[in-house]
Amino acid sequence: xxxxxxxxxxxxxxxxxxxxxxxxxxxxxxxxxxxxxxxxxxxxxxxxxxxxxxxxxxxxxxxxxxxxxxxxxxxxxxxxxxxxxxxxxxxxxxxxxxxxxxxxxxxxxxxxxxxxxxxxxxxxxxxxxxxxxxxxxxxxxxxxxxxxxxxxxxxxxxxxxxxxxxxxxxxxxxxxxxxxxxxxxxxxxxxxxxxxxxxxxxxxxxxxxxxxxxxxxxxxxxxxxxxxxxxxxxxxxxxxxxxxxxxxxxxxxxxxxxxxxxxxxxxxxxxxxxxxxxxxxxxxxxxxxxxxxxxxxxxxxxxxxxxxxxxxxxxxxxxxxxxxxxxxxxxxxxxxxxxxxxxxxxxxxxxxxxxxxxxxxxxxxxxxxxxxxxxxxxxxxxxxxxxxxxxxxxxxxxxxxxxxxxxxxxxxxxxxxxxxxxxxxxxxxxxxxxxxxxxxxxxxxxxxxxxxxxxxxxxxxxxxxxxxxxxxxxxxxxxxx
Amino acid sequence: xxxxxxxxxxxxxxxxxxxxxxxxxxxxxxxxxxxxxxxxxxxxxxxxxxxxxxxxxxxxxxxxxxxxxxxxxxxxxxxxxxxxxxxxxxxxxxxxxxxxxxxxxxxxxxxxxxxxxxxxxxxxxxxxxxxxxxxxxxxxxxxxxxxxxxxxxxxxxxxxxxxxxxxxx
Numbered sequence: 327x328x329x330x331x332x333x334x335x336x337x338x339x340x341x342x343x344x345x346x347x348x349x350x351x352x353x354x355x356x357x358x359x360x361x362x363x364x365x366x367x368x369x370x371x372x373x374x375x376x377x378x379x380x381x382x383x384x385x386x387x388x389x390x391x392x393x394x395x396x397x398x399x400x401x402x403x404x405x406x407x408x409x410x411x412x413x414x415x416x417x418x419x420x421x422x423x424x425x426x427x428x429x430x431x432x433x434x435x436x437x438x439x440x441x442x443x444x445x446x447x448x449x450x451x452x453x454x455x456x457x458x459x460x461x462x463x464x465x466x467x468x469x470x471x472x473x474x475x476x477x478x479x480x481x482x483x484x485x486x487x488x489x490x491x492x493x494x495x496x497x498x499x500x501x502x503x504x505x506x507x508x509x510x511x512x513x514x515x516x517x518x519x520x521x522x523x524x525x526x527x528x529x530x531x532x533x534x535x536x537x538x539x540x541x542x543x544x545x546x547x548x549x550x551x552x553x554x555x556x557x558x559x560x561x562x563x564x565x566x567x568x569x570x571x572x573x574x575x576x577x578x579x580x581x582x583x584x585x586x587x588x589x590x591x592x593x594x595x596x597x598x599x600x601x602x603x604x605x606x607x608x609x610x611x612x613x614x615x616x617x618x619x620x621x622x623x624x625x626x627x628x629x630x631x632x633x634x635x636x637x638x639x640x641x642x643x644x645x646x647x648x649x650x651x652x653x654x655x656x657x658x659x660x661x662x663x664x665x666x667x668x669x670x671x672x673x674x675x676x677x678x679x680x681x682x683x684x685x686x687x688x689x690x691x692x693x694x695x696x697x698x699x700x701x702x703x704x705x706x707x708x709x710x711x712x713x714x715x716x717x718x719x720x721x722x723x724x725x726x727x728x729x730x731x732x733x734x735x736x737x738x739x740x741x742x743x744x745x746x747x748x749x750x751x752x753x754x755x756x757x758x759x760x761x762x763x764x765x766x767x768x769x770x771x772x773x774x775x776x777x778x779x780x781x782x783x784x785x786x787x788x789x790x791x792x793x794x795x796x797x798x799x800x801x802x803x804x805x806x807x
Numbered sequence: 808x809x810x811x812x813x814x815x816x817x818x819x820x821x822x823x824x825x826x827x828x829x830x831x832x833x834x835x836x837x838x839x840x841x842x843x844x845x846x847x848x849x850x851x852x853x854x855x856x857x858x859x860x861x862x863x864x865x866x867x868x869x870x871x872x873x874x875x876x877x878x879x880x881x882x883x884x885x886x887x888x889x890x891x892x893x894x895x896x897x898x899x900x901x902x903x904x905x906x907x908x909x910x911x912x913x914x915x916x917x918x919x920x921x922x923x924x925x926x927x928x929x930x931x932x933x934x935x936x937x938x939x940x941x942x943x944x945x946x947x948x949x950x951x952x953x954x955x956x957x958x959x960x961x962x963x964x965x966x967x968x969x970x971x972x973x974x975x976x
Contacts, residue, residue: 331948338952345959352966392952433970440963447956459953463960470967485971533912 334391337384337398340377340406341446344413347373348439355432362432367421367773370435374414374442381406384450388805394514395453397805402450404653404802405580409449412573412660413442418777419668420565422769434474438569441467445577449584454503454513457581461499461545464577465492468570472562484561491544491554499541505534506589515589522592535590535597542585545578546634549607556615559627564674564681567623568667571630576656579637583649586641587806594644601642602734608635609741616748622670623681625748626663629707632745633659639731639738640722646803647725653799655722658706658714658788665781666703669696672774680765686752688761693768697756699782706785708749709742714789721796813853820846831889837875844868858939 335342350369355362384403391398416438424431444463451457469492473485503513509527510518522531544551559567586597612632619625640652673689673696674680690697706715719742723735788795823842830836844867851860946954 329948331951333951393949395950395952431970433966436966437963437970440959440966443959444956444963453953455950455953456956459956459960463956463963466960466967467963470963470971473971 332391332393337387337391337396338447338450340381340384340410341443343377343380344373344439344443344446347377348436348443351432351436351439355430355436359430362430363421363424363435366432366435367417370417370439371414373439374410374417378407378410378414381410390452394516395456396447396450397452398450399805400802401580401584401805404798405449405576406446408576408580408653408656408660409442409445409573411657412569412576412664413438415661415664415668415777415781416565416569416573418773418780419568419664419671420563421773422771423563423565423671429476431474434471434563437467437471438566441471442573445573449577449580451581451584452515452588454506454515454585454589457585458496458500458503461581462496464574465496468566468574471566472558472570474566475563478561480561481563482561484558487554487561488558495541495544495551498537498544502534502537502539502541505530505537509534515585518589519591522590525592531593532596535593536600538585538590539597539600542578542582543604546575546582546637547631548604548634548638549611549631552608552611552631552634555631556624556627559630560621560623560681564623564667564671567627568664568671571626571667572660572663575630575634575637576660579634579652579656583641583652584806587644587649598642598644601638602731605635605638605642605734606737608632608638609738610635613741613744613748616745619748620683621681622674622683622686622752625683625752626666626670629745629748630663632741633663633707636719636722636738636742639726639734642731642734643722643725643729645729646800646807647728648722649803649806650796650799651718651721651725653802654792654796655718657795657799658718658785661781661784661788662703662706662713662715665699665778665785666707668774668778668781669700669703672696672768672770672778683752683755685765686755687759688765689756691760692765696768696778699778700756701753702782702785704749704753706789708746710746712786712789714785714787714792717789717792717796721792809853813850816846816849816853820850831891833879833887833889834876837872837879840875841868841872844872856938858937858942 347369350373351366354369355366358365381403384398384406385400387398387403388400389398390396417435420434420438424434441464444460444467446460448457448460448464451460469485469489472488473482475481506518507513509531510521512518512521521527527534540551544554547555559571562570586594590597609632612628612630612635616625616628616632619628637652637655640648640655642648643651670681673685686700689700702713706713709715709719711717719738723738726735726738820843823839823846826839827836827843830839844863848860848863848868851857851863
């Protein structure tokens with residue numbers, strides 16, 4: 327007699343809604359060939375909004391579902407909110423990009439929704455098996471999305487590179503999971519923590535931990551596992567690059583934190599040392615390499631590597647202060663980077679056109695509002711008050727100082743001073759320089775205006791009134807410890 | 808007796824794996840890859856993991872490697888003989904890296920050797936229920952959710968592969 331499994335659909339409803347949305351897109355897209363993209367975008371937006379609504383009960387929960395495989399807690403709630411914001415803004419910024427040359431690539435939205443659903447399973451997972459399957463769902467969708475543009479060889483190259491390197495990193499992650507299973511006899515996070523607390527495992531546990539760390543570092547693009555980032559970010563469709571730099575990174579960091587604090591907490595002394603080195607390497611290399619880029623997508627790619635470094639500082643700082651600072655930072659970064667990539671998508675439009683820094687010359691004269699929005703995003707990336715990016719960096723560095731990592735913070739502040747240079751170079755080009763020839767007029771769609779508006783208002787609002795969001799982040803990480 | 812079988816299978820797996828790397832004709836590489844997979848399946852059997860052994864045979868030795876063979880024969884790669892690798896540096900880097908990983912992993916692997924730890928991770932040979940039945944039961948009760956998420960994963964993969972090769976343009 328097989329017992330009836332416990333099924334609790336309420337807890338995973340947000341992800342289910344996204345899956346259903348993806349199915350509707352796939353079925354309906356094949357029946358309406360003319361305006362498939364517009365229709366799919368609307369369906370995706372509705373799915374994201376509904377998921378947002380059904381996600382809210384999670385905030386009050388603190389329990390486990392599906393025989394302990396999924397944890398429904400405020401942490402899952404906060405991460406889901408982040409991912410849904412990222413997915414929603416990406417849908418808005420993608421519409422124009424996909425319809426530009428008459429190809430109705432409505433499958434884009436289905437894959438985007440499946441990827442987001444995979445991430446949501448991943449961030450609420452309480453078991454490495456669920457984490458891995460969520461990770462693969464998101465990775466496979468994103469590999470395809472990166473290589474989606476049929477007419478662009480660079481996009482194909484990006485897809486293939488990401489697939490091969492991503493496959494390696496998944497295998498390494500799985501190998502680490504196998505070692506931990508060997509130590510603990512279970513893949514459930516609390517069970518692993520319980521075994522490690524007794525001091526069992528020794529070197530085996532350390533090897534497992536190291537391999538998991540490599541797998542996660544690849545996904546968040548931390549140096550020295552960042553090699554794929556510039557090429558893939560450059561080749562992928564621009565709105566998707568924004569999504570990768572925000573949502574994939576947020577999901578990977580969310581799981582990184584959950585696994586390393588909830589399951590590998592007893593080894594914190596060991597992994598903090600490794601992460602300290604990774605944080606320094608990532609911040610320094612990301613910011614220095616960004617200085618010499620002429621292509622804005624590559625520049626933002628290196629900038630996103632650097633931001634992964636700041637987030638790792640939050641992990642090193644550890645415990646509630648560090649992790650809640652990370653969540654706030656991720657929220658700020660979501661609005662900022664999606665906005666910045668939205669502007670890049672708008673200016674660059676299809677393919678490889680207008681992605682050099684010089685193409686931004688004189689933008690302030692032709693489109694003052696757009697230039698202002700881009701400046702806000704760049705200021706926030708650089709960490710200039712009163713934007714959200716400043717508060718994010720401030721809270722992370724504050725947590726690290728309090729935890730006693732003075733040197734790490736000094737390096738972090740110095741590298742972010744370096745970063746001001748390359749962000750301001752774009753601002754200077756927009757406001758101070760004159761283009762050689764008059765650029766073609768930009769085509770603003772309503773969806774793009776809405777997306778950039780949301781992003782710009784978000785950056786300013788959570789930067790000027792950060793208290794509510796900082797409190798939410800603090801409240802969300804409480805259940806982890 | 809058990810040791811003899813173990814070492815024989817281990818030798819088959821390892822030698823075939825080396826030949827996969829060092830032979831210079833694609834068709835030979837693929838064929839020895841299949842032998843490696845079969846050797847591994849045998850090793851799983853000696854651990855009483857008959858389900859994993861069968862999956863190894865059906866999925867890897869069967870489905871995956873047959874696809875490789877199709878690619879090799881359809882592209883007429885079977886007639887190609889790759890020239891010997893001219894870069895000796897690359898050879899040494901590869902060998903050094905492999906040895907480094909082995910040294911790194913080995914201390915951890917020693918912990919799993921019989922006698923090193925009292926806890927045995929192999930299945931109980933006297934168990935009355937086959938582990939195929941146990942896996943099936945677990946899959947549809949405890950691990951129902953990941954099983955279902957895997958369907959989303961496969962759907963995304965199918966859509967992705969169709970989209971990437973679709974010729975509409």
